[in-house]
Amino acid sequence: MEHGLKLEQQLCFEVYKASSNFTKMYARVLEPFGLTFTQYLVLLVLWEDDHILMKDIGQRLGLGTGTLNPIINRMIAQGRLTKAQSLDDKRAWIVSLSDKAKAEHEPISRAIHDKLVSCASPDVDAVELMKNLKSLNAFFGEMDL
Amino acid sequence: MEHGLKLEQQLCFEVYKASSNFTKMYARVLEPFGLTFTQYLVLLVLWEDDHILMKDIGQRLGLGTGTLNPIINRMIAQGRLTKAQSLDDKRAWIVSLSDKAKAEHEPISRAIHDKLVSCASPDVDAVELMKNLKSLNAFFGEMDL
DNA sequence: TCATTTTACATCGTGCACGATTTAATATAT
DNA sequence: ATATATTAAATCGTGCACGATGTAAAATGA
Numbered sequence: 576m577e578h579g580l581k582l583e584q585q586l587c588f589e590v591y592k593a594s595s596n597f598t599k600m601y602a603r604v605l606e607p608f609g610l611t612f613t614q615y616l617v618l619l620v621l622w623e624d625d626h627i628l629m630k631d632i633g634q635r636l637g638l639g640t641g642t643l644n645p646i647i648n649r650m651i652a653q654g655r656l657t658k659a660q661s662l663d664d665k666r667a668w669i670v671s672l673s674d675k676a677k678a679e680h681e682p683i684s685r686a687i688h689d690k691l692v693s694c695a696s697p698d699v700d701a702v703e704l705m706k707n708l709k710s711l712n713a714f715f716g717e718m719d720l
Numbered sequence: 721m722e723h724g725l726k727l728e729q730q731l732c733f734e735v736y737k738a739s740s741n742f743t744k745m746y747a748r749v750l751e752p753f754g755l756t757f758t759q760y761l762v763l764l765v766l767w768e769d770d771h772i773l774m775k776d777i778g779q780r781l782g783l784g785t786g787t788l789n790p791i792i793n794r795m796i797a798q799g800r801l802t803k804a805q806s807l808d809d810k811r812a813w814i815v816s817l818s819d820k821a822k823a824e825h826e827p828i829s830r831a832i833h834d835k836l837v838s839c840a841s842p843d844v845d846a847v848e849l850m851k852n853l854k855s856l857n858a859f860f861g862e863m864d865l
Numbered sequence: 866t867c868a869t870t871t872t873a874c875a876t877c878g879t880g881c882a883c884g885a886t887t888t889a890a891t892a893t894a895t
Numbered sequence: 896a897t898a899t900a901t902t903a904a905a906t907c908g909t910g911c912a913c914g915a916t917g918t919a920a921a922a923t924g925a
Binding site: 629666 | 902903905906907
């Protein structure tokens with residue numbers, strides 16, 4: 576059936592564009608801090624739970640070691656994170672926030688918040704959109720096809 | 721206000737994950753054809769309108785020359801596309817489908833369609849989701865902040 | 866006409882994102 | 896107890912994605 580295919584094609588493309596648009600918007604806000612969007616996501620995780628394992632960060636963000644390891648290393652080089660071998664399991668490494676990164680929580684969150692407020696659109700029902708996206712992602716999570 | 725910020729943070733992340741999930745799903749279907757998701761998007765454009773300029777492809781997909789040029793070159797190397805200098809404007813290059821790429825339209829579309837049908841979820845209201853995403857992307861398109 | 870600006874494309878450097886492979890540590894299963 | 900398997904990270908290669916810069920062609924303007 577043509578119709579169903581076409582709809583789904585457009586859906587994947589709209590999601591693709593929305594992700595690109597969000598990333599660009601965040602990139603502009605984060606640029607003065609010397610942060611990328613993905614690095615910001617790592618900080619979001621650690622601001623919520625500090626001193627966690629690489630694998631736990633990867634699991635929360637849906638990123639593998641091939642992606643996450645270089646990001647963490649760059650953030651260590653930036654002086655934002657530290658990595659320490661776990662005593663319980665010598666394979667595992669515990670990632671922690673530096674004082675600098677802790678101090679950045681407030682100003683960065685404010686910068687993002689200010690941007691979102693200044694952009695608020697009445698045409699976009701964020702609550703409804705979130706609900707649909709969560710269903711979609713939950714669905715993807717369960718199917719591993 | 722904390723609440724508004726938190727919602728938007730989650731929204732950008734849900735969009736980010738949804739895009740990643742779609743890309744992975746499409747990648748698996750396209751892998752037997754030796755195509756990436758982005759290359760498939762280029763084909764979607766050309767299957768609709770053949771013999772168009774680089775800049776028009778870039779505009780439709782929201783990609784700049786730094787991204788698009790290497791993709792087009794790889795697809796030329798694959799024998800899927802050809803590029804010819806425009807006679808009207810010697811700066812511009814016209815991209816066209818090879819016979820191979822035209823012949824692939826049907827089997828690739830069917831493979832994608834079969835995958836989507838086999839995955840159809842009653843929990844996801846695709847129509848509603850599309851509507852919200854289109855509003856969101858239209859909004860991004862108008863603000864260039 | 867001729868200098869200036871704009872446009873279309875090419876190139877470069879950085880940073881994801883992914884799958885595949887490797888290495889070391891731990892768990893398991895005889 | 897020891898071979899096997901699994902796990903946590905690191906590494907590698909490919910392919911986006913983006914901004915910045917370069918180049919040539921075309922459009923603009925005094």
